[in-house]
Amino acid sequence: MKKLGLIIGIVIVLAAFVAGFWLIMKEDPTEQPPVEEALTIAPFTGEEAVPPANRRTVMAVINNHPDARPQTGLTEADIVFEMIAEYDITRFVALYQSSFPDTFGPIRSAREYFVELAVAYDAFFVAHGYSPDAYTMLESGIVDHVNGIQHDGTLFQRSSDRVAPHNSYITMKNIETAMENVQASAEYSGKSPYHFYGAADNAKLDEQALSVRVEYGTNELFFSDFTYDSQLHLYSRSVGGVPTTDKETLETAEVSNVLVFEASHETVDSEGRQSIDLSSGGDALLFQNGGVREIEWSSLDGMLVPTADGEVVQLVPGKTWIHVVPDSPGMEQSVSYTP
Numbered sequence: 001m002k003k004l005g006l007i008i009g010i011v012i013v014l015a016a017f018v019a020g021f022w023l024i025m026k027e028d029p030t031e032q033p034p035v036e037e038a039l040t041i042a043p044f045t046g047e048e049a050v051p052p053a054n055r056r057t058v059m060a061v062i063n064n065h066p067d068a069r070p071q072t073g074l075t076e077a078d079i080v081f082e083m084i085a086e087y088d089i090t091r092f093v094a095l096y097q098s099s100f101p102d103t104f105g106p107i108r109s110a111r112e113y114f115v116e117l118a119v120a121y122d123a124f125f126v127a128h129g130y131s132p133d134a135y136t137m138l139e140s141g142i143v144d145h146v147n148g149i150q151h152d153g154t155l156f157q158r159s160s161d162r163v164a165p166h167n168s169y170i171t172m173k174n175i176e177t178a179m180e181n182v183q184a185s186a187e188y189s190g191k192s193p194y195h196f197y198g199a200a201d202n203a204k205l206d207e208q209a210l211s212v213r214v215e216y217g218t219n220e221l222f223f224s225d226f227t228y229d230s231q232l233h234l235y236s237r238s239v240g241g242v243p244t245t246d247k248e249t250l251e252t253a254e255v256s257n258v259l260v261f262e263a264s265h266e267t268v269d270s271e272g273r274q275s276i277d278l279s280s281g282g283d284a285l286l287f288q289n290g291g292v293r294e295i296e297w298s299s300l301d302g303m304l305v306p307t308a309d310g311e312v313v314q315l316v317p318g319k320t321w322i323h324v325v326p327d328s329p330g331m332e333q334s335v336s337y338t339p
Contacts, residue, residue, distance in 0.1 A: 042098035046196025073101030086272035088217030105169035120302025122190035146178035205291030256318030
């Protein structure tokens with residue numbers, strides 16, 4: 001009987017062992033306990049960002065007409081592209097990824113080269129209106145987007161303190177609704193082409209440039225002035241002596257890098273609309289840390305990148321303002337700076 005009891009005991013222990021082993025093997029070996037996500041680097045500013053850092057980029061066309069100033073949400077953009085919309089009137093394409101304002105605007109109409117940028121930067125594109133060429137591109141489904149033409153008074157709201165077309169706004173909440181409506185991904189699936197300096201790196205500068213002016217034609221209403229603050233290591237932007245500020249927060253537009261890219265422009269219709277070559281690259285100027293450097297710019301998968309001798313030039317971590325100016329008359333006539 002003792003032997004029989006011993007055998008039964010051994011069998012019970014073995015059975016328990018086998019059952020436990022079976023339960024362990026049944027569990028998904030790839031399943032990991034949730035862990036707190038670590039801080040990461042924002043792809044378009046090079047600064048430390050609170051996760052999720054893979055949020056979908058948003059590109060919004062922001063009005064730059066004097067009647068649309070001051071704008072709302074512009075100062076939060078990681079990158080602002082300033083380009084001619086027609087004649088010598090410029091418009092902003094503001095890229096957001098590291099942070100998003102509550103409200104964007106005034107929102108204005110699209111051009112085909114704005115749409116090209118949105119495609120290249122894997123952005124959800126926000127505009128109110130479009131040129132004929134931009135309309136064709138948007139209707140083709142080339143990019144996830146929402147447009148105020150279809151959603152005026154619903155997702156887009158008109159402010160009462162300004163007149164159309166300088167009074168169309170959209171909230172981040174409504175952008176998220178629009179993304180859900182078209183089943184757009186909420187995650188960024190691209191790869192940023194920008195490189196940023198580390199703490200131990202030193203920027204390569206040709207000469208000092210503490211004050212910068214960028215002109216588009218002869219219309220002083222669209223001249224941009226940047227003034228370098230050697231304590232903050234930032235450039236503040238103004239037009240006609242008036243600082244570029246946010247209408248709601250009163251925050252001043254301050255950036256770490258100012259880039260000027262020279263590109264071929266062609267007037268394509270009687271409205272003065274332009275065709276801008278954003279693929280061929282060309283001469284460029286880079287302003288950072290109170291200095292200037294003559295470089296080039298290149299198109300990397302449609303994204304506009306500062307380069308020198310074929311290598312990507314590093315930027316100072318922070319926000320960036322990119323001017324795209326006509327190659328005629330060129331940067332020598334469009335850009336001036338002083339020590």
